[in-house]
Amino acid sequence: MSGNPLLEVENLRIDLTVGDTRFPAVQDISFTIERGETFGLVGESGCGKSITSLALIGLLRHPLSIGGGKIRFDGREIQNLSPGEMRKLRGNRISMIFQEPMTALNPLSPIGRQIAEMFVLHKGASWREAERMSVEALASVRVPAPERRIKDYPHQLSGGMRQRVMIAIALACEPDLLLADEPTTALDVTVQAEILELIRDLSAARGTAVLMISHDLGLIANMCRRVGVMYAGRLVEERYADEIFQNPSHPYTSGLVASLPLLGARLKHGRQRLKEIAGVVPPVAAFPAGCRFNPRCYAATDICRGQDPGVTPLANGGLVRCHHHE
Amino acid sequence: MLTFIVRRLLQTLPIIFAVAALIFVLFSVIPGTFASSMSEDGRSVLDPEIMARMNKEFGYDDPVYVRFGKYIRQLASFDLGTSFRTRQPVISVIADRLWPTAQLAFASMVFAIVIGVPLGFIAALRSDSWVDMVSMVTAVSGLSLPKFWLGLMLMYLFALVLGWLPSFGYGDGSFRYLILPAVALGVAPMALLARTTRAAVLDIMNADFVRTARAKGMSERRVVQWHLTRNALVIVLTTIGLQFGTVIGQAVVVEKLFSWPGLGSLLVDSVTLRDIPVVQGSILVIVLLFLLINTLVDVLCAVIDPRIKYS
Numbered sequence: 001m002s003g004n005p006l007l008e009v010e011n012l013r014i015d016l017t018v019g020d021t022r023f024p025a026v027q028d029i030s031f032t033i034e035r036g037e038t039f040g041l042v043g044e045s046g047c048g049k050s051i052t053s054l055a056l057i058g059l060l061r062h063p064l065s066i067g068g069g070k071i072r073f074d075g076r077e078i079q080n081l082s083p084g085e086m087r088k089l090r091g092n093r094i095s096m097i098f099q100e101p102m103t104a105l106n107p108l109s110p111i112g113r114q115i116a117e118m119f120v121l122h123k124g125a126s127w128r129e130a131e132r133m134s135v136e137a138l139a140s141v142r143v144p145a146p147e148r149r150i151k152d153y154p155h156q157l158s159g160g161m162r163q164r165v166m167i168a169i170a171l172a173c174e175p176d177l178l179l180a181d182e183p184t185t186a187l188d189v190t191v192q193a194e195i196l197e198l199i200r201d202l203s204a205a206r207g208t209a210v211l212m213i214s215h216d217l218g219l220i221a222n223m224c225r226r227v228g229v230m231y232a233g234r235l236v237e238e239r240y241a242d243e244i245f246q247n248p249s250h251p252y253t254s255g256l257v258a259s260l261p262l263l264g265a266r267l268k269h270g271r272q273r274l275k276e277i278a279g280v281v282p283p284v285a286a287f288p289a290g291c292r293f294n295p296r297c298y299a300a301t302d303i304c305r306g307q308d309p310g311v312t313p314l315a316n317g318g319l320v321r322c323h324h325h326e
Numbered sequence: 327m328l329t330f331i332v333r334r335l336l337q338t339l340p341i342i343f344a345v346a347a348l349i350f351v352l353f354s355v356i357p358g359t360f361a362s363s364m365s366e367d368g369r370s371v372l373d374p375e376i377m378a379r380m381n382k383e384f385g386y387d388d389p390v391y392v393r394f395g396k397y398i399r400q401l402a403s404f405d406l407g408t409s410f411r412t413r414q415p416v417i418s419v420i421a422d423r424l425w426p427t428a429q430l431a432f433a434s435m436v437f438a439i440v441i442g443v444p445l446g447f448i449a450a451l452r453s454d455s456w457v458d459m460v461s462m463v464t465a466v467s468g469l470s471l472p473k474f475w476l477g478l479m480l481m482y483l484f485a486l487v488l489g490w491l492p493s494f495g496y497g498d499g500s501f502r503y504l505i506l507p508a509v510a511l512g513v514a515p516m517a518l519l520a521r522t523t524r525a526a527v528l529d530i531m532n533a534d535f536v537r538t539a540r541a542k543g544m545s546e547r548r549v550v551q552w553h554l555t556r557n558a559l560v561i562v563l564t565t566i567g568l569q570f571g572t573v574i575g576q577a578v579v580v581e582k583l584f585s586w587p588g589l590g591s592l593l594v595d596s597v598t599l600r601d602i603p604v605v606q607g608s609i610l611v612i613v614l615l616f617l618l619i620n621t622l623v624d625v626l627c628a629v630i631d632p633r634i635k636y637s
Contacts, residue, residue, distance in 0.1 A: 090543035
C-alpha cells in the first residue's frame with residue numbers, strides 16, 4: 001500500500017455551459033479521502049454534491065463539465081484520462097450507488113445478469129462464471145435465496161432489495177472507493193438503517209473508502225469520520241463529524257445542526273416551531289457577490305457582501321470558509 | 327404465456343362485434359341501394375319494377391332489426407354473405423384480393439422499418455448533429471406529403487422520366503410492380519417510426535439505468551447493445567403495430583392510384599356500387615387484420631418486457 005491518500009480533490013471546478021456562457025456550478029472544492037475512510041458530504045439540494053461525485057467517476061455530461069482543478073486517485077491524476085482508461089477505473093476501482101433504486105436498474109434484464117455484467121466487464125469472466133459469482137455477490141448483500149433471486153426482474157423486488165442489488169453491483173469488483181449518492185433517501189426509515197449498516201459492514205470488510213453524500217446530517221454524523229459541508233457549489237466547512245456537531249464554525253453548518261428535530265423535544269419544552277434556514281440555495285447563474293451564503297446568513301456584515309471569504313484552517317485539520325467563523 | 331395470448335384474443339371478440347354492428351348501422355342509414363346506384367350516373371334508367379325486385383331479392387324490404395339479426399347469424403357461421411354484383415360468396419371475393427394487399431402492406435412496412443428505425447437510432451445517438459437535422463427534416467417532410475401526390479411524383483420520375491419501373495398495375499405480381507406503391511405507402515410510417523425511435527432512444531439514454539450502466543464502466547457501444555436496444559424496442563414495436571393498421575387502411579388511396587388489385591380498391595369500388603355485403607366484409611377483414619397484428623405486437627412486447635405479463 002502506498003503512502004499517498006486514496007483520493008485527493010484539489011480546487012475542483014465544474015462548469016455549467018449555457019449557450020456560450022460558463023457558470024461555475026462547483027468551485028474550489030478540495031478534500032482528501034484516506035484508504036478505507038468514510039467521508040461525508042452534506043448540503044441542501046442543488047448545492048453541487050451529486051455533480052461533484054459524478055465528476056469523480058467521470059460521468060458528467062453536457063452541459064456540465066470539469067472546468068479546472070485536479071482529481072488524484074491513488075496518486076494518479078484522473079480528470080483528463082481518456083474515456084477508455086476511465087472505463088477501466090469506473091465500476092472496477094471506483095463505483096457508485098445512486099439515489100433512486102426504483103429506476104437505477106434496467107427493467108428488462110434479470111438482476112443476476114445485471115450483477116454478472118460487472119464480472120464480464122472487469123474480470124474477464126464468462127457469462128456462466130459471472131452468474132455463479134453474482135449469486136455470491138447477492139448473498140453478500142444479505143438477499144435471501146440468492147440462487148433463485150438472480151432470475152428476478154427489478155419490478156419483482158422492493159426498494160430496499162433493489163438498493164441491495166445496486167450495492168452488490170457497486171461492490172462486485174471490490175473497488176477502492178465507493179461513491180454513495182443519497183443511497184437511502186428514497187427508502188423507508190427502517191430499511192434505511194439496514195442499507196446503511198450493509199454499506200458500513202461491507203466497506204469495512206473490504207477496506208473500501210466511501211464518499212457518503214446526503215442532505216441528512218444525522219446520517220452523515222453516524223456513518224462518517226470526517227464531514228464536508230457544501231453550500232452553493234463550495235465547501236464551506238470541513239471537520240471531524242463529532243466536532244461539527246458540537247461546535248459548528250460556519251453559520252450555515254450551525255443552521256443545519258439547529259434545524260435537526262430532536263426526538264422528545266416537545267415533551268421537555270412544549271410545542272415549538274422547527275428551526276429552519278430562511279431562503280433557498282441560489283441558482284448557479286445568480287450566485288451572490290462576496291460570501292455565497294450572505295443573503296441567508298444571520299451574521300452577515302458588509303465585508304460578507306463585498307469580499308469572498310478565503311479558507312481558514314481550524315484546529316485538528318478542519319477548514320472553514322467564513323469571515324466571522326466561530 | 328399461453329393464457330396471456332388466449333386472453334388477448336378473447337378481448338378482441340367484443341371489438342369485432344362492435345365493429346360489425348357499427349358497419350351495419352352505417353350502411354343502413356346512408357342513402358342509396360345497389361339498385362339505385364345502377365341508375366345514378368344518369369346514363370341508364372332502371373325500370374322501377376326491376377328495382378323493386380332487386381331490393382326484395384337483397385332483403386331491403388325487411389325491417390332493419392330483422393336484417394341485422396340475419397347478418398349476425400351469418401357472421402357467427404363465418405359467412406360474409408353474397409356479393410350483389412358478382413353473386414359470388416364475399417369470402418372468396420375478398421380472398422382473391424387479400425394477398426395483393428398483404429404484399430403491399432408488408433412491403434411498405436419493411437421499407438418503413440428498414441429505413442425509419444436505423445434513421446431514428448442514428449439521429450438520437452448523434453442528436454443535434456447534421457445527421458439528426460437531415461433525418462428529422464426528411465421525417466417531417468415524409469409525414470406531411472399527401473400519398474396520392476407522392477405516388478404521382480414517383481410514377482412520373484421512375485416510370486415516365488427514368489423508365490426504370492412500371493407505372494401502375496399488378497402485372498405478373500413480380501417485385502418490380504410492388505416497389506412504387508410500397509414506397510408511396512411506406513414513406514409516412516417510415517417518417518413516424520424515425521421520429522418515434524429517436525424520441526424513444528433519447529428518452530432511454532437519459533434514464534437512470536443507463537447512467538448505472540455507464541457507472542459500471544461500460545463503453546457506449548455496450549450500453550447501446552446491452553441496455554438501450556431492448557428498452558427502445560418495446561416502444562418501436564408498439565408503433566410498428568399501430569402503423570401496420572394505418573397502412574392497411576391507407577392502402578385504399580394507393581391501391582386506387584396504382585390500380586393495385588387489393589382489398590382497398592375492392593372497397594372503393596364496392597362503396598360506389600353500394601355492394602354492401604362486400605363493403606361490410608372488407609372492412610371487417612381489415613379490422614380483423616389490424617387486431618391480429620396488434621395482438622401479435624402485444625405478445626412480442628410481453629416477451630421482451632417482463633412487466634407486461636404480470637400486470
